[in-house]
Amino acid sequence: MxxxxxxxxxxxxxxxxxxxxxxxxxxxxxxxxxxxxxxxxxxxxxxxxxxxxxxxxxxxxxxxxxxxxxxxxxxxxxxxxxxxxxxxxxxxxxxxxxxxxxxxxxxLVDVPLDEVLAARPRLVAVLAQVRDPGNAGTVIRAADAAGADAVLLTDASVDVHNPKCVRSTAGSLFHLPVVTGVPLPDAVAALKAADLAVLAADGAGRTDLDDLLDEAETARTTGAPALLRGPVAWVFGNEAWGLPPADRALADQVVRVPVHGHAESLNLGTAATVCLYASARAHR
Amino acid sequence: MxxxxxxxxxxxxxxxxxxxxxxxxxxxxxxxxxxxxxxxxxxxxxxxxxxxxxxxxxxxxxxxxxxxxxxxxxxxxxxxxxxxxxxxxxxxxxxxxxxxxxxxxxxLVDVPLDEVLAARPRLVAVLAQVRDPGNAGTVIRAADAAGADAVLLTDASVDVHNPKCVRSTAGSLFHLPVVTGVPLPDAVAALKAADLAVLAADGAGRTDLDDLLDEAETARTTGAPALLRGPVAWVFGNEAWGLPPADRALADQVVRVPVHGHAESLNLGTAATVCLYASARAHR
Missing domain, CATH: 3.30.1330.30 (Ribosomal protein L30/S12)
Incomplete structure (x- = not known):
């Protein structure tokens, strides 16, 4: 053979x-x-x-x-x-x-941002300065499972073709388009121009994710507008220091995942999973 | 000093x-x-x-x-x-x-299961045969953030006091009671006797997590009964092979996290995060 x-x-x-x-x-x-x-x-x-x-x-x-x-x-x-x-x-x-x-x-699998935006994506995950290949791979796999239309890694992030990153996507790297190498401000501008709401996930956020989900649940029956029902790009920051204020300021809203216990923060994979699955529910 | x-x-x-x-x-x-x-x-x-x-x-x-x-x-x-x-x-x-x-x-931080159950917990995470210390730590941290009342590692799981596990809990190991060393059948029997619904998280599940969440959302306004509104213990399986049929059969229900993209499965941390945060929302 x-x-x-x-x-x-x-x-x-x-x-x-x-x-x-x-x-x-x-x-x-x-x-x-x-x-x-x-x-x-x-x-x-x-x-x-x-x-x-x-x-x-x-x-x-x-x-x-x-x-x-x-x-x-x-x-x-x-x-x-x-x-x-x-x-x-x-x-x-x-x-x-x-x-x-x-x-x-x-x-190499990465595609230009323009190509991704031309397909009118409704859910995009943006990794800003994510440095650990295992973390990046985990988020790509979670984004795939949540039905994201694309993943974008900014220029300051790990190389998505790193063997450990490839491995930890468990095949998801080949399931959805991946964009690399775009500076965050350019990416955010392009996403906004393509009518996506840009939401930065950060513990310092003034908007509670549960409130956005409540709004989306209500909108399902009343037809009222709801942020999470529309096209959304989530921006996730570095695994150790999160999103610097200048990066958060680029977003339409800064959203915090509720922390119910005594945990001071969420790890990157956990935060991304909660946000992306919230979007998946809201988009049903 | x-x-x-x-x-x-x-x-x-x-x-x-x-x-x-x-x-x-x-x-x-x-x-x-x-x-x-x-x-x-x-x-x-x-x-x-x-x-x-x-x-x-x-x-x-x-x-x-x-x-x-x-x-x-x-x-x-x-x-x-x-x-x-x-x-x-x-x-x-x-x-x-x-x-x-x-x-x-x-x-050592582990406490007896009886002590945990006497406090009438409403949300418990059970790790069955989880072998990787980093994965176990990640789930403990996510359980803390989701407001779980306790985490239980069965006798076939990694030692929670392993340095890498301790490290990856990021302090959450000290935030909530942790039970170790109990065989899964004994743990499930005790949890059921303490009036917790035991839900096994597995891709083969017949119940869709989104349906349970819908039921819980409806119940918030109508007062109808809903599984996720009551006390729940989630059982998560091994990172590579999940929960064997015999372990799934112990649970009251086997619940699958919806997979929207092409991903074949979720990694342990992602699946546990979605389930535990679903419970946190339903318990509000």
Whole structure:
């Protein structure tokens, strides 16, 4: 089923070139990134097959994930058998990512903001200065589950093609359009121009999320206007210091997630989940 | 302000004894655990000062976090100055935990289930077979924010006193009672006997969380009965494989969080956050 010879030399130039894609400079130069593990590879092939350049697979994984290999071949993606040692060398040394014998090289997924806005999105998540790849991936996965139409990472955020970020999206990276590299003020201006209400999520917010949800519930029966019933972009700040005042000031409203216990704050994933799922409910 | 000599030998028996508390056997033997970093130490002193046995602090941290040292002294907690090397040796080698010059030794925080149930809780989070300390900590923090009255970790779950778990609760570990070590069937039986509805969160659930929330919204105005308006215990499963059928069968209902996009599943923190915040809204 697989064509070509098995790659067996972990120190070959080809293996080194793949491994270098763990780093941002090589990704930008090549315009490609690593997609590791069955879940991510499966979703890449399902939703973005045209962007998948190459699949590397061990013998054991080719048997265990035969349907993934078949999907790659059906999409005319070259499939190259490799030894375990080669796959490990390609995957680099981040112990948080276990490729389980499957690794794809894929064209970068980010799309221009204009393209996203042209599709008239109703729910967008904006990550401003999110630095931890695991956190960014978690929010992308939550945004997907909440039915967001796009995710935007500002220029000061982690690279969405970072292997740990890719991994923690659990395939969601390929489910919805992702925009990167736009400065927050430009992004907010464009979102507003596209008729989205821009809501900054921050513990210092004057608007309580529960009040917005109440307004939306009432509007469902009365037909009154309600902010959360319309198109909304949520802006989430850095995991440690949140949104600086200058960033909050860009938003139409600053919204706080209610904290009922003694917790001083919410972590980024928790706050984003509550806000995005509130929007999902309001948009029903 | 600080009494006693500065501990300067990272290889002393005293330092080694503290460092060993990173491991579960030493914690169980000593009945004590490590609380690292300003946020966790501050919350321990604020909510559980009687359980704090000892505070170790570097000179730099004693200046930077003078109010924490003052709180310890006010609570009659012995405060011992240590060198940076000693603090690093005590904290062990988990790079995910940065004590920032402050480390407390604290008596174990878990309480008996009977004690929790006697307080007639209205919202309880149950972690069944959650194995990753970071995930467990994240759910405890989210449960605190959602106003949960207690968190219960079954016998097959990670040790809540694990340094990485403590760290990721961001102090919430000291804000609400935590029960550990109870087998899931026993926990469910006790929760039901205490008149809590036991809801298992699982993608395979027949009940949609949005329907339960709709029922609760209607009940707010009509006074009709609604499951989420009453006392509820949510059961969350393992981060990788969820809840096995036998565990789901223990619950009164199996509830699925709606997934609107293409995501196949939610991660544990996201699912728990949506469920617990749904309960918080329904309980208003």
């Amino acid at each position: 697989l064509s070509g010879e098995t790659l067996a030399n972990p120190r070959s130039d080809r293996v080194k070139a793949v491994a270098r894609l763990s780093g941002r400079p090589a990704r930008l130069r090549a315009g490609r990134f690593l997609v590791e593990g069955p879940q991510s590879v499966r979703e890449a092939l399902r939703f973005r097959a045209a962007d998948v350049v190459q699949l590397y697979v061990t013998e054991a994984a080719a048997q265990r994930y035969a349907e993934i290999v078949a999907a790659a071949l059906a999409a005319d993606v070259p499939v190259t058998p490799v030894t375990e040692a080669v796959l490990a060398a390609m995957a680099g040394d981040d112990a948080t990512v276990n490729p389980q014998g499957l690794l794809a090289v894929c064209g | 600080l009494s006693g000599e500065t501990l300067a030998n990272p290889r002393s028996d005293r330092v080694k004894a503290v460092a060993r508390l990173s491991g579960r056997p030493a914690r169980l033997r000593a009945g004590r655990f490590l609380v690292e970093g300003p946020q966790s130490v501050r919350e321990a002193l604020r909510f559980r000062a009687a359980d704090v046995v000892q505070l170790y602090v570097t000179e730099a941290a004693a200046q930077r976090y003078a109010e924490i040292v003052a709180a310890a002294l006010a609570a009659d907690v012995p405060v011992t100055p240590v060198t940076e090397a000693v603090l690093a040796a005590m904290a062990g080698d988990d790079a995910t935990v940065n004590p920032q010059g402050l480390l407390a030794v604290c008596g």
